[in-house]
Amino acid sequence: MHIGIDVGGTNTDAVLMDDTRTLAAVKHATTPDVTTGIVQAIGDLRAGHHFDGSEITAVMIGTTHFINALVQAKRLAPTAALRLGLPATQALPPLVDWPAELVEAISARSYLAHGGYEFDGRPISPLDPEELRAHAADMRANGIRSVAISSVFSPVNHDLEVEAARIVAEELGPDVAISLSHEIGRIGLLERENATIINAALRELASEIVDGLTAAVRKQGIEAPIFLSQNDGTLMDEEYVRLYPVATFASGPTNSMRGAAMTSGLDTCAVVDIGGTTSDVGLLINGFPRETSNEVKVAGIRTNFRMPDVLSIGIGGGSIVNLETAEVGPESVGYRLMTEALVFGGSTLTATDVAVAAGRADIGDASKVAHLDPEFVERVLSRIADRVAEAVDRMRTSPEPIPVVAVGGGSVLLSDELPLFGSVHRPENFAVANAIGASIAQVGGEIDKVYAIEPGRREAAIAEVRAEAVDKAIAAGASPGSVSIVDFDEIPIPYLPGNATRIRVKAVGDLDMAVVR
């Protein structure tokens, strides 16, 4: 048995799973301190289906703690950003496009030093150890407790980042955390560097949270390893979270999508998560969310995190319906649904009222919506179906038909048949899809580099990159026999000679419990 927990901004969901079977499921309000909520959730699971602590093989947790800390600019460590690349890159130093209040919240210091590589791996300039030691001394003088190191073209060659980290660590000692950009982001210096700085600022909090989660789980007599969900749906262990907290940022939507996939038994599908205000549409390919290829802004900072590509449209249970046009949203009554909707005695016509009038939901007082013209009700529902179908169509990557899975409290709004896509899948336990998503035990490895491919060498080069990704997944804890390539992308780069090509590969496998224990 294993346990999946999703700590959201509002609710903490937990499930007790036997392989892919849900034995118990609970939902709680999230508590301000990590520990209490988790202790409660596990306690309630035990009440629902008794288990012994020793029967639990793993606990998987998805959390929004880290992204919330950044958005609220709270509990962030004093952080330095050190970039290797001089004499290049001077015009745009680290933190150049950051919101002022976040720069202040992390008491940021920014440093430029020599180093870095060209696109083809030639050095821009050699590392200058004395320069790095001087920067480190300044960091110490300014009370820096965490350092982010980035280097030009480090996805092509990361040697200098590693060497600079060694020198800085010598000066600052073991209590100062160091984050390296090549381990965090992909090509695109500013975005990768930003993600690394965010990661650095969260390192102290990460240790605190991991300690809290571990204590809560141990308190329930469970000695099994603890894992956290990453943005792409794969897992990381406690030690990894202490090093790379930023990798948890988008685990919320990812877990809900993965949970929807598992409960519906589909591994390639579109997932529509309908809440109170919006419908979020994402795409699962081979069980993993498709990631956005665009830059993602988090708390006003441009990054290139591995984030699921989610399209939000303004349709939810609380969406206000226009009586004349039958148009739905984007205005919503939001959390006031329980007082403002007609079925709850309010005076605003909402999408929920229409669902009740159509007999699709049994909430509140149905007599309050009996006056609605059935033809109008039908028009509203088909409008919702049309717009959701259009959103799904926008998200899919090929004209091939794809099944659609609906989850979330508002999914009753969606008719059983969608234009273009046919019947809609509605899994059981959709309310705790997040926690179920968190409980899925897979780990992955990703490579993203620019290669100069010699004529006739393409196949061999691709094979090398794929092998590298597989090794990375195994290093992350995957059992070797289970690893497969789930994503492959090859993009030629204009103007560069020698067929310079950017290759992205992701390999994923089942978590090897024997290795982690």
Added chain:
Amino acid sequence: MSWTITPDLIPGLARGAAVLGTGGGGDPYIGGLLAAQALRQHGDVTVVPLRDVPDDAVVLTVAMMGAPTVMVEKLPSLDEVVAPVHALEASLGRAVTHIACAEVGGVNSTIPIAAAAALGLPLIDGDGMGRAFPELQMVLPTLYGINASPLAFSDEKGNVGVLNTIDNSWTERIARVACVEMGCSVMISGFAMSGSQAREALVGDSLSLCSEIGEGIAAAREAKADPVADTVRLLGGREFFAGKVVDVQRATTTGFARGRARVEGADTTLELLFQNEHLVAEVDGNPVVTTPDLIIVLEHDSGEPITTEGLRYGQRVRVIAAPSDERWHSAQALAMVGPGYFGYDTPSHRFDGSVDAVEPSDEAAA
């Protein structure tokens, strides 16, 4: 009337530049940041209309040459932006009085702003194309016999070269090799012109147009109006297609990102052929607009310009055709930038669908 570029105008300018970049010119984000930083550091830049440039002015173009993909990783330093201008001043033996954009499109609209700020020089409200093209010689000044050389180029390490070549195509060939050797992202300056030459050879008001387009898209979105319609009006063009991207194919041949994208409309299919920039648009197999006129792909609702690198399946797009500068339609110009030069076997089709009467001679096209 001269006007002033302040940091808050940069996002609009950069977005407008991406529209006029017709799919090429790279991500305007870095170029925009660079310009905004330079303005904050060195002060605002005065933009002078072409007609106000004095006869005896010494005008140079400034641009980035290389791979936009490299530029997002190896960010520029301001030093290398100004170095080629200083090198040419030494070579020409005269002080430069005005900076101009070689092309208006992508990063090459904003890099000259950074250069002008750092040099403390006024920027001309104009450029060498009125759009973007992939090669250095593809500017109207070439048609007026203005030499690209002496052309200076520099990297961030402090390497500076000055080329003296026999024609503008040779400048492109030699500079391209140096560019790759120097890390595939260099700053160049050249096309030294007097004020009277600049007034004759450049396309006027292009930075104003960038700014108007960019601000217009933002304002239309704010007002819940149609940003695409606003852009069409400003360009004097027409929206000739709307649909969904259903296929994108890319390949790198001879150093350029060539490719094609298929867009499905209600009853017809559009094929976009691109080589960094969009060069040919065919509806149901028939060319409807080609280079040198502008083919611009915008996101259906937001009006956000989409670069050829950013095209992907499922995007809802609207496609605009807009007139290029009239001088691009002469036989000599078409030989340099018409569909034939890029290897497409079709005569040049203007934005309104009419076919250019003048055909480039076979010899010129070869």
